[in-house]
Each structure stands twice: as C-alpha cells, then as structure tokens.
Amino acid sequence: MISTKKYFISVLVIGLVASVAVMLFNLMVDPLDIYRVVKVKGVNAYKTTYHSYARVAKPLQIERHRYQRLALGSSRTEIGIPIYGTAWDRMGEPGFNAALNGAHISTLSAILNHAVQVTDLRDVVIGLDFGMFNGEKFERYEYDELLASGQNPVEAFLRWLKGIGLTLFSPAMTAASVKTLRHQKETDNKYLPTGQQNNEREIRKNASIGYRTRFEHFENGSLRDFWTPCRDNAFRYDSGRGYDTMTDFKQLLLLSREGNFSIHLFISPVHARLLETLSAAGLWPAFEQWKRDIVSVIEEVRIQTGTDIQLWDFSGYNRFTVEPFPEPGNFMKYHLDSSHYTEAIGFVMLDTIYGNPKPGESFGVVLTPDNIETHLQETRRQQDAYRQKNMVQYEEIKARAEQFIQKRRLTGRKCTGKPIV
Amino acid sequence: MLFNSYFFLLCFLPVVLIGFYLLSAYANRDLAMAWLVFSSLFFYSWWRPPYLILIAASIIVNYLIGKKIATATSHRKTWLITGLAVNLGGLCYFKYANFFVDSFNGMAGIHIEVAPIFLPLAISFFTLQQIAFLVDTYHGKTQEYRFLHYCLFVSFFPQLIAGPIVHHKEMMPQFMVDDYRHKKAANLAVGVTIVIIGLFKKVVLADSLATIASPIFAAVHHGVTLSFFEAWGGLLGYTFQLYFDFSGYSDMAIGLARMFGIRLPLNFFSPYKARNIAEVWRRWHMTLSRFLRDYLYIPLGGNRKGSARRYLNLMITFALGGFWHGAGWKFLCWGLMHGAYLVVYHFWAQHIKPLFGTRHAGNPLGHAAGVVITFFFFILALVFVRADTFEGAIEVLKAMFGANGVALHPGSGFWIGIAHGLGVPVDIAADAIRYVNQETLEWFAVSALIIWGAPNTAQIMRAWEPALDSGPFLKACKSRFRWNPSIGWASSVILLLVVALMHMNNVSEFLYFQF
Numbered sequence: 001m002i003s004t005k006k007y008f009i010s011v012l013v014i015g016l017v018a019s020v021a022v023m024l025f026n027l028m029v030d031p032l033d034i035y036r037v038v039k040v041k042g043v044n045a046y047k048t049t050y051h052s053y054a055r056v057a058k059p060l061q062i063e064r065h066r067y068q069r070l071a072l073g074s075s076r077t078e079i080g081i082p083i084y085g086t087a088w089d090r091m092g093e094p095g096f097n098a099a100l101n102g103a104h105i106s107t108l109s110a111i112l113n114h115a116v117q118v119t120d121l122r123d124v125v126i127g128l129d130f131g132m133f134n135g136e137k138f139e140r141y142e143y144d145e146l147l148a149s150g151q152n153p154v155e156a157f158l159r160w161l162k163g164i165g166l167t168l169f170s171p172a173m174t175a176a177s178v179k180t181l182r183h184q185k186e187t188d189n190k191y192l193p194t195g196q197q198n199n200e201r202e203i204r205k206n207a208s209i210g211y212r213t214r215f216e217h218f219e220n221g222s223l224r225d226f227w228t229p230c231r232d233n234a235f236r237y238d239s240g241r242g243y244d245t246m247t248d249f250k251q252l253l254l255l256s257r258e259g260n261f262s263i264h265l266f267i268s269p270v271h272a273r274l275l276e277t278l279s280a281a282g283l284w285p286a287f288e289q290w291k292r293d294i295v296s297v298i299e300e301v302r303i304q305t306g307t308d309i310q311l312w313d314f315s316g317y318n319r320f321t322v323e324p325f326p327e328p329g330n331f332m333k334y335h336l337d338s339s340h341y342t343e344a345i346g347f348v349m350l351d352t353i354y355g356n357p358k359p360g361e362s363f364g365v366v367l368t369p370d371n372i373e374t375h376l377q378e379t380r381r382q383q384d385a386y387r388q389k390n391m392v393q394y395e396e397i398k399a400r401a402e403q404f405i406q407k408r409r410l411t412g413r414k415c416t417g418k419p420i421v
Numbered sequence: 422m423l424f425n426s427y428f429f430l431l432c433f434l435p436v437v438l439i440g441f442y443l444l445s446a447y448a449n450r451d452l453a454m455a456w457l458v459f460s461s462l463f464f465y466s467w468w469r470p471p472y473l474i475l476i477a478a479s480i481i482v483n484y485l486i487g488k489k490i491a492t493a494t495s496h497r498k499t500w501l502i503t504g505l506a507v508n509l510g511g512l513c514y515f516k517y518a519n520f521f522v523d524s525f526n527g528m529a530g531i532h533i534e535v536a537p538i539f540l541p542l543a544i545s546f547f548t549l550q551q552i553a554f555l556v557d558t559y560h561g562k563t564q565e566y567r568f569l570h571y572c573l574f575v576s577f578f579p580q581l582i583a584g585p586i587v588h589h590k591e592m593m594p595q596f597m598v599d600d601y602r603h604k605k606a607a608n609l610a611v612g613v614t615i616v617i618i619g620l621f622k623k624v625v626l627a628d629s630l631a632t633i634a635s636p637i638f639a640a641v642h643h644g645v646t647l648s649f650f651e652a653w654g655g656l657l658g659y660t661f662q663l664y665f666d667f668s669g670y671s672d673m674a675i676g677l678a679r680m681f682g683i684r685l686p687l688n689f690f691s692p693y694k695a696r697n698i699a700e701v702w703r704r705w706h707m708t709l710s711r712f713l714r715d716y717l718y719i720p721l722g723g724n725r726k727g728s729a730r731r732y733l734n735l736m737i738t739f740a741l742g743g744f745w746h747g748a749g750w751k752f753l754c755w756g757l758m759h760g761a762y763l764v765v766y767h768f769w770a771q772h773i774k775p776l777f778g779t780r781h782a783g784n785p786l787g788h789a790a791g792v793v794i795t796f797f798f799f800i801l802a803l804v805f806v807r808a809d810t811f812e813g814a815i816e817v818l819k820a821m822f823g824a825n826g827v828a829l830h831p832g833s834g835f836w837i838g839i840a841h842g843l844g845v846p847v848d849i850a851a852d853a854i855r856y857v858n859q860e861t862l863e864w865f866a867v868s869a870l871i872i873w874g875a876p877n878t879a880q881i882m883r884a885w886e887p888a889l890d891s892g893p894f895l896k897a898c899k900s901r902f903r904w905n906p907s908i909g910w911a912s913s914v915i916l917l918l919v920v921a922l923m924h925m926n927n928v929s930e931f932l933y934f935q936f
Contacts, residue, residue: 004610007906011613014911015918022919136643162926165427170926229645241643411825414644 023168029177032057033193034064034167048183049176051190051197054078058098058195059111059146060163063118069095070115071195073127074103076268079202079336080346081125083194087354093122097195105132105245109252110141117148121261125353126252127268128294130278130287131226133246135239135417199343202336211325214337219277219397222339223404227283230415233405235286237293240416246293253301253309264353265298266312266364267291269345272322272386274338275315276394279383280401285421288376293420295372312353313375314364317382320345422467424673425624425925433464434677437578441681442605454569454596457681461578465542472541475511476576482507483551484571490558491566497559504555512548515541520748543582545745547575549712554589556716565593579677583670585688585708591889595683604682610906611885612680614914618878619672621917624924626871627665630864634658634807637856641816642809648850649827652820654857659807660800661868664693667706672878675888684889691877693799696791697770698762701799713742731767736760751805751814758802792873830854876900 002010028038033047034057050057062070069091071081077099083089098111108126115121131137141147145162149155167173190198206214228235237245256263278287291313298309315321320334320341334345351357352364365375387394422429437460445453466473486504490497515538522535554574557563574592575581637655641647647655671689678685692705702710718738724731736757743756801818808814819825828848829837840847879887881902883895904910 001905001907002911003606004906005606007911008606008610008613010911011610011617011914011918015915015922018915018919019922022923161427165926169923171920171923174923411646 019169022174023164026168026173026177029180031173031176031180032060032167034060042184044180044184046184046186046189047180047191047193048185048188049179053172053176054191054195055100055141056143056146056166058096058100059114059143060167061195062096062098062111062115063148065094065096066119067096067098067115068093068120068122069124070112070121071095071097071099071125071127072103072108072112073099073268074129074132075099075101075197076129076270076340077125077127078195079197079199080268080341080343081127081350082196082343082346086347086350087356088123088125088350091123095194099127099195103132104134104137104139105252106243106248107139107141108132109248109255110144110147112252112255113149114147116255116259116261117150121259123262123264125264125266125350127266129268130235130290131222133237133249133290134227135236135243135245136229136413136415137226196343199336202340203331203342206336207329207331211332211337215271215273215325216400218337218339219274220400220404222274222277223281223401225408225412227278227281228415229408229413231409231412232415232419233282233408234415234419235283235290235421236415236417236419238417240418246297249294250297250301253298253307254305256301256307256309257305263307263309264312265294265309266349266353267315269314269316269318269321269341269349269364271335271338271341272317272390273393273397275317275321275383276387276390277338277397277401280394280398281405282401286419289421291367291376292372295367295369299369310353311367312349312364313367314345314349316379317386318363320348320363322386422464424670424677425620427922427925430620430922433460438680451569454573457578458569458572458576461573461576461581464578465576465581468542469539475541475544476547479508479511479547479551480572480575483554483575484566484568487555487558487563487571488566490555491563501555501559505552508548508552508555512544514538515544517744517748524750546584546586547581549709549745550575550586553586553712553716557589563589563593565597570596577678577683579674579681579683580685583674584706585671585674585686586712587685587708591686592683607885608679608682611882611887611904612676612678614904614910615672615676615679615878615882615887617676617914617918617921618881619669619674619676621921622665622669622672624669624921626868627662627669628924630658630662630665630868633857633861633864634662638807638809638813638817640856641813646825647817647820647856648825648854649820649823650829650854651856652817654854654861656800656804656807656817656821657865658861660803661865661872663803663806664872665868668877675878679887684886687879687888687891687894689877690879690894691872693796693872694792695795696788697795698759698766698798699770701795702759702763709742709745713738717741728768728771732764735763735767739763746806749811751808751811754811754814755802755805758805762798762802876902
C-alpha cells in the first residue's frame, strides 16, 4: 500500500513519461517514412508496414516533404505510374505517387485540395477509372482531419497535432513500429519511398498465385460490386443520397484555378479481359457514356476557367492490353492482373502524355468533344475484332457474369439514384 | 466538449481542478463553487455557444418557479403546472417539433415546411432533472435554495451531458460540506482511477466494437441484404458497444465528480447480468428508471389500482421513456417492447411463478436461463434503437431469424463441420460473412468475459464508497478485485491510461449524447 497522494502523483507522472516514451519510439522507427530522423539498414530502412497505412501517410508526406509533382488515382496509378525515369521526371520538381488503393473520385479531390494548400504544386497526373465514379460505392476520405482546408494557422496547428497523434501516439502505429523492426527484408517492402507500389514484389507474388487466378479474382470483384452493387445492374453517379461523383470530378478540375499547376488526366488501361467482362456484364453502354460525360465536364471547365486539361484514353484494345497469359514460370510484362498494369506501360504513358514517346511505342488518344464518338466507334470495332479471335474466353466470362448478375438481383443493394444510361 | 478528447483531459480538466483546489484553499468555498459553475457553462458552450442562453434561461426560470413553489402560500399547484409546461414545452419544441410535423405531413399527405431545429446538447437531461426539482419542491422534499448551488446542481459538468439524473436533495448537502478539502488526495486517487477505467471502456472497448457494428447497420441503411451471421454480428457488436459506451461514460461521470469531492449516484450496474427485465431496469440507466418510476409510473397509479391498470401504467411509462430517448417511431417501438416485456414479466411473477413454489429458488441453471432469456429479449429491442430506420430494423430482424437463409463461408471449415455434425442445414456461400470475421468473434469473447465474468467498477472500488448510496448494491460482492492505492494497481491503471490515450486518436462521440 502507498498513500493516496503518492498513488495519484505516480499515475499522472509515470503515465506522462510512458506516453512520451511511446512517441519517441515511433518517431525513431518512423514506420510511415514521414519524419526521417534515423534510417538504419537492417533496423528500420524498409517501411514494411507502410501499405497498411498509406492513406494516413500520403497526405502527411505531401505536406512534410513539399512534393511538387504528384500522381493521383487508385491502385492502378499507385502500381503503374513511376516517378522517375520519364519525360515527366525531367521537369525537375520532387515527385511523389500519392495515389491510394481503392480511391474514389471524392478522395482524389480531397487529396488534391490538400496538396494545393500545403505545397507549391506544379504538375499533377491523375488516373481515372470507371469504378471510381460509382456513386453507390461512395466513401469519404477517412482521415479528413489530416487534410488542409485553408491557410488558417490555428487549423494548421490542430492538423499538425492530429498528425502527431495518429503517427506517433496510436496503437496502430506502435504495432507498425514493432512489425517494421521485425521485418527488414527487401522482399517485405511493398512500397517504394516514392509512394509507388513495388512492381517487382507484385510480379513475383503472381508467380506463386498464378495469373489465371489473379485475373479472375479481379474480374469477379468487379462483377460483384465494384462497378455496381445494385439489384438492377445499373451504373450511377448519383446515389440518391445527396452526392454525385460527376460533381466531385468537376470540383477536382476546378481546383486548377487555385494554383499555378497543370493537370493531366488519363483513363487507366486495363487488360482486354476486363473490358470483355464489362461488356459481358451489360455495362459497356454505361462505360461509353461515362467517357462522354467526363469529356463534357472537362469542356465545361475549360469554358468556365479557360484552363485546357488534356484527357488521354489508354483504355481499349491495343498491343499492350491484349497481352496473353505467359507460359508457366514466366511473367507478364505489362499486367499484374486484369485490372492492374505494370510500370512498363506506365513509362510509355508518361512519355506519351509529356510529348516524348519512344518511336513506335506511343498509344492512347486525347479525347475531345469532337473526336469522342469516332473514338468510341473505333473501340467497338477493336472489341469486335478481339472477340472474334477470343470467342471461347468471352463465353466463359459471360457465363460467370450472368451468375453474378443473377445473385445481385436477389441480394444486391436497392439503389435509388438515376442510372446514367 | 467530449470526455474522451485530449482537450478535455489534458487542458480543461487540469485547469478546472487546479482552479477549484486553489480557490477552496486560498479563497472561499463560494468562489470555488462559482468557478465550477463557470467551468461547467464553458464546457457546455464549447459545443454550440448560442445554446448557453438556453441553459441559462432554463436554470433561471426553474429556479424562480421553484422558489415560488417553496415560498408561496397559495397557487403552488399553478406554479408547478406552469413550471412543468415550460420545461415540457421547451423539450417538445427542440426535440419533437420536426418529428411531429413530418409525421403529420406523412399521415395527412400535406407538406408543412418547418426549418430543421437542432437539438440542444443535454436538454433531455437537464429538463428532467429540473422537473424532478419542481415536483420535489412542491412535495416539500427540497430545502436549500442558494442560486449558486442551484446553478451547480443543474450544470455540474461531469453529469450535465448524459446523466446521472440527480436529485436536488442528494447534491445540495454535498455542496455545503468541506469534504473535498479534507479528503483531497483520496478523492483524487479514487476519482482518477474510476475516470481511467471508464475512459478505457469507452475508447478501447466501445469504439473498437463500433467498427464491427457500424458498417453492418450502414449496409442495411444502404439497402444491402444481410446474411444470418452478419445480422447477429451487427446486433451483438452494437449490444456490447452500447454496454461499454454507457458503462464507460457513467464511470467517467462518477470519477470526475469524485475528483471534486462530489459523489454521484450509480447509473449503470452490470445490467446484462440481470435475471429478468425488471432487474435490467434497476441496473440500466438507473437514475432514468428512478425518474420514470417516481415522477410518471407512481403518479399514474403504479400498482395500486389493480393488475390491469398496472400493466397500462407500465406501457404508458415505457412508451414515454422510449420517446424520451429519441423522436422517432423506432424509439416508441423500443419503449413499447420494454413495456410489454415488463407486463409479461409481472404477469409471470404474479400468476405463474408461484405455481412452481420456492423449490427452485437459487438454482444456478435457472439463474443462467433467466440471464440468457432476458439478454435475448433485451437485444431484440435494441435493433430498433440502432437501425437507422424502422424498416431497417425489420430487415435486420428478418435476417437474424433466417429469412435470408443461413449460410457459412467456404473457408469456415470448422464451423461447417460443427453445423453438419449437429444436423443444422446451412448453405455455403462466398458472401456469407462480408462484415464479420475471426476478429469479430475474438472481440465478442473478450466482451462477454468482461461483462459476465468480471466485477464492475463500483464493485472494484467498493471499499471507497464510489457512488452515492451504493452500499446496498455492493455489499454482496465477494470478488477478489478490490482497489487500493498500491504499486500494483497504479501500474495497471497507468497501462490502461496510456492505451486509452493512444486509442483516442480516433475520436468518436458517446452514444448517449444523442439523447
């Protein structure tokens, strides 16, 4: 027994000291690569738990390291868009892949707005996907309090405190620090310091899982609810609950007025099998309408602000996206699975966007209100040609798609928003 | 300002405590009390400053009416009715106006436009507390009427936001004595321990369980059809979340008050250990039950006018109790379910139980069966509290009773084997458990162990009279867990404190704030 006075003082003082010790530990290990106080090979050099907390880390990294070139998008951009070694890199500013796994268009808009407030942004490359405009899959960025909403110093101080709390004094980060110390093999490293996912690791992982399994996994996920979770199998921007993904997209583009930076948009390439899946699911007309709508919003913003924003369409049937499965034991060069391309395509895309393609490598089309219809027609023609050659594959995909649609008709979401077609 | 926020714990509370003890040591008690009133009003206004006017007006009007009732020689009843009308009128306007207009529009097929009215924080609590004060004053049960003390009685920040709902007569004597000066260290040690236990329950247990329950109920709200196990997972997650949320908040309120030398009444005493629904209401939100009993059920006639009238009184009391929790049909339904449970229980206790005699009294199997049956019916009603809409609650209940089939995930080989072994027909489906997993089961196991296997905070602190009039509740406790100021307890409490402080980086609100 001790006196109640000693007890009370011990609880407060030792509690405070223990809390500070936890913060110092996390600061030194730095599992999210934010503070960079100490980096020792074999101890904390590889941030092997970063992948679990990239959504917390990336906005803080943008702010702390003042990146001026950013890649934004979903996992496709996060895997496939390299920061160095392209015409984009030669602009000189420090760059970072700020794309987030599973990011919705609203998340992209929130992260870009944050970046505009906290760094002298120069250039942004944004990868767009059909699925990220799905109003029924709407999600708000989970760590809103880490995002700058203005230049108010009180708000900046509170945001700084929140960042300190989340990164230095949370159970998750303490567990991450311990795991980081325990896993220091290069092969454990899922992310590069540039924010891009480690392509080599992903490619090696595919060898053990098998390409067919990986491809079907993403095709099934897309069929289940990525494109639409609704019973009527319709695609919507408007969820019927007060938000609309096309409005979010316009907000994102209008951010270009708030700084002296350029926006380059592209529609991500996906493997032809995924396009066939989209078609088999009956969503091809919606996919085309989506392309028309983003072209139309870009045009609206151009008229409203005078800003020219280019949109490259890299989706479609081309020599990269029709890559066949490799012989057992070999790797695909351009795809990890049906939904994710490798940086081998990313290099070509960036060189194409920044006007320096290697001879014969360029692909993709800049979409405008003038060429959109002919481009859609041309894609349909390519689709027909691909299907003629791969009818068995299409039949198999179609049968699978029908099973998912049938199941969704019974247990899917009762959606109330207006379908886009 | 939330109890589980860094600002409250690291800035507000230390400043208020230091100010209070300095003033009581070097100035006088009135200044210390005035400091507590000022701090409590600051605490209240942090959320929405304009509503400070509302609580100030409520305090002044009730104080004046109360004094009038106490001192007037005639028209005392008129003053009482005026006071009740003012309080209930305010509550109805802020809490129910939108609901009544919307319901009327829906039924009459018309469209009367009313601007949304924001529910002022804590209005349900300080209104009930002051109604009790007026009625007690009318019955001559209140004595001291110093305005400063009255202000503190209503606004004292540890119990202002979500109870306990205290009586004038149990607080005023405490404001008069210098207990806090003589037992400062003991009060601080006991208080801080109870606060830390409560904080741990809230931010570690309740908030973690919320991450199980919330996505499931959100999915229902968005039209997703739940599977059997998802529906049960969501409901049990919420059941345990609510337990730790309310238990944690009640502990914090009691602990905070104790740090200022004030004892609050118990408000939560292991309700899931109750053997029948009447016992639940003696353990769950105890001060609300006390209010409903003393100021509604008994004035309605209680059990003095025969069984039929008693049952009607129970239904009325719980219908209004349900409605007090929220303006919506689902809350009314929840209240009516509890009213019906109590009617069935009292009918059973009065007419059927005696047929079995007393042979089985104290049988542990009967005890366990009572706990399980009570818990089952209690959580059935909770569906209506948690679901976003009445229709959503029905969807969850349908899934819980197998209307969408009973399926297991192909990876749940162990459970599939058990189901087949028991001859229970189950389907195997990839989307059988989208929202629940192994971790969910682990959380449920830990929760169950604490809820049914561990003593509660008041029992742990029983040697130090943790709450007002808690003796009768605590005397039967034989648990070896008994707090004393020792190195071992200090180490455990420090661990709880650091873990809880770390978990606060995802701040969420206490559930009872919305009432």
